[in-house]
Amino acid sequence: MQIQSAIDLTTLDVDSEGYLTDATQWTPEIAREIARDAGIELTDKHVEVLQFLRERHFEGTPLTIRRVGKSGVVTIKEFYGLFPGGPLKVSSRIAGIPKPASCV
Amino acid sequence: MQTLLILGGGTAGTMAANKLRRELDPDAWSVTVIDKSETHLYQPGLLFVPFGVYEPERLTRPGRDVLDGGIELIVAEVAEVEPNKDRVLLADGRPVAYDVLIVATGTAPRPAETPGLDGPLWYRDAFDFYTLEGATALRDRLATWDGGRLVVFLAESVFKCPVAPLEFAFLADSFFEARGIRDRVEITYVTPLSGAFTKPKAGAFLGGLMDEKGIAVVPDFYAERVDAERKTLVAYDEREVPFDLLVAVPVNMGADLVGASGMGDADDLNYVPTDRHTLRSRDHDNVFVIGDATNLPTSKAGSVAHFEAEILTENVLHWIAGEPLAAEFDGHANCFIETGHGKAALIDFNYDTEPLPGDFPLPVLGPMRLLKETRTNHLGKLAFEWIYWHRLLSGKPLPVSTEMSMLGKRLDAAPA
Ligand SMILES: Cc1cc2nc3c(=O)[nH]c(=O)nc-3n(C[C@H](O)[C@H](O)[C@H](O)COP(=O)(O)OP(=O)(O)OC[C@H]3O[C@@H](n4cnc5c(N)ncnc54)[C@H](O)[C@@H]3O)c2cc1C
Numbered sequence: 001m002q003i004q005s006a007i008d009l010t011t012l013d014v015d016s017e018g019y020l021t022d023a024t025q026w027t028p029e030i031a032r033e034i035a036r037d038a039g040i041e042l043t044d045k046h047v048e049v050l051q052f053l054r055e056r057h058f059e060g061t062p063l064t065i066r067r068v069g070k071s072g073v074v075t076i077k078e079f080y081g082l083f084p085g086g087p088l089k090v091s092s093r094i095a096g097i098p099k100p101a102s103c104v
Numbered sequence: 105m106q107t108l109l110i111l112g113g114g115t116a117g118t119m120a121a122n123k124l125r126r127e128l129d130p131d132a133w134s135v136t137v138i139d140k141s142e143t144h145l146y147q148p149g150l151l152f153v154p155f156g157v158y159e160p161e162r163l164t165r166p167g168r169d170v171l172d173g174g175i176e177l178i179v180a181e182v183a184e185v186e187p188n189k190d191r192v193l194l195a196d197g198r199p200v201a202y203d204v205l206i207v208a209t210g211t212a213p214r215p216a217e218t219p220g221l222d223g224p225l226w227y228r229d230a231f232d233f234y235t236l237e238g239a240t241a242l243r244d245r246l247a248t249w250d251g252g253r254l255v256v257f258l259a260e261s262v263f264k265c266p267v268a269p270l271e272f273a274f275l276a277d278s279f280f281e282a283r284g285i286r287d288r289v290e291i292t293y294v295t296p297l298s299g300a301f302t303k304p305k306a307g308a309f310l311g312g313l314m315d316e317k318g319i320a321v322v323p324d325f326y327a328e329r330v331d332a333e334r335k336t337l338v339a340y341d342e343r344e345v346p347f348d349l350l351v352a353v354p355v356n357m358g359a360d361l362v363g364a365s366g367m368g369d370a371d372d373l374n375y376v377p378t379d380r381h382t383l384r385s386r387d388h389d390n391v392f393v394i395g396d397a398t399n400l401p402t403s404k405a406g407s408v409a410h411f412e413a414e415i416l417t418e419n420v421l422h423w424i425a426g427e428p429l430a431a432e433f434d435g436h437a438n439c440f441i442e443t444g445h446g447k448a449a450l451i452d453f454n455y456d457t458e459p460l461p462g463d464f465p466l467p468v469l470g471p472m473r474l475l476k477e478t479r480t481n482h483l484g485k486l487a488f489e490w491i492y493w494h495r496l497l498s499g500k501p502l503p504v505s506t507e508m509s510m511l512g513k514r515l516d517a518a519p520a
Contacts, residue, residue, distance in 0.1 A: 011263070055258075058347075059113060060385075061369070061371070062399070062401055064260065064261055064262060064347070064373075065296065065326050065340075066260065066355075066371060066372075067371035070371060070372055076326070076328070076340050077328075077340055079340075080340045080341045084341070085324070085325075086298060087326035089298055090442070098379075099295075099302075100261070101302040101303065
């Protein structure tokens, strides 16, 4: 049986790669759904990282893997463990912030 | 007498000094530049050194020669800024006071930030080409290299001249073909980003060129270390890329003095938090920042520094006159991309508009083609050397407007 989730991801405004276009639409419940969609079950540690990313995003600070590693929240190794694949792009999608980009 | 002090006499600092010297009353303001090096280096020329196209000697001139006569040059290393005391300290302890400060100390490669890179392989089988020493050592290695796995490797996602490593890969393809050994060389491009480029139109265009030239791209690869014994790059997720010859763009960091002064960004890459429109430091009213030293979300490139110099000059004059900082920088960047075989592409963009295809109007040389490989673009790239020494550094106007223009750009078109 399909479990009906409280949040329907298809009702959110996202870009072609599934990133929220309005970071203020984000809630922890939405994060849980996007994470599930990416095959990740969120733990407290995940949420701590997501909060760090969102704080920095709203400060206007460009995010890098290095910066996450220096955050004191997780080491880079742990970051990879929590968000396998490209950790910054995966975690940014779950955190409801734009995909990390180069300058060009 | 009041003092305008500029830290760094590279591309940005030299332009700012020459422009402001012309604008400021010589009886009221002295203009001083401090640089740790006596020589000025034309960095865009470094790209051509490994392939024997430019001799290293061609790229340097005395820093004194590119500064106007009315500017004082101090050759010394700056250790620290004391922004609350309006003075800087040189490495030998000497203080230099200022009324207005411009930070233009750029960014530089730090191979030691990646464990194993700076070890026994360095300048034997692993090189950078962002320094004169690296580019020259790589030239000597390439001259006798008879093939194998060449890996072009980006250690970080933020570094100066983001197109330079791509250009290196394209020129390498061309170089090995000309030497008749292209079939014995495997070229791989390893990047922490999700592709060769991330903005959609430029990404598609450049990704297509990589395919065409048989250059493999390994995306999302964030290196933890270089295993020197096994000549292998190791990522944090344990993926590995073996190499015979490694050409790295090491982690780039702003000057140590930025960190030592507590003026750096929180991620410890030593970039100074800068207002993206006014170019003033976010933390200190009489401190401005220009060029690669800023944390602005645009390319770290000489062309950007040039456009910034226009805005910065206006705003420094506004500040001195007690007026609001009215000039606004739009993030404009304009970069040629060498694609090999005597051709180049061109991109033109700003904070809000991604690189688009189309025409780029330019008197005398133009029109150039955007996101397309042409011979005229290549000639434009080569002409940049003359323009750099004779127009750009002296702060004379160039035929490219400071604000990005939509003229000739095609929003709907796919890149050619
Ligand atoms: C291989 C390569 C190719 C490139 N190609 C292009 C191109 O085609 N087009 C383009 O537009 N740009 C290109 N660039 C980028 C361009 O060279 C830089 O963006 C530009 O030089 C930035 O100017 P800047 O003044 O901010 O920094 P820099 O020119 O690097 O100057 C910084 C200066 O500060 C001095 N300094 C640093 N620390 C101290 C200290 N503690 N005390 C005293 N002095 C100090 C340094 O000695 C240096 O002179 C290229 C760069 C490279 C490496």
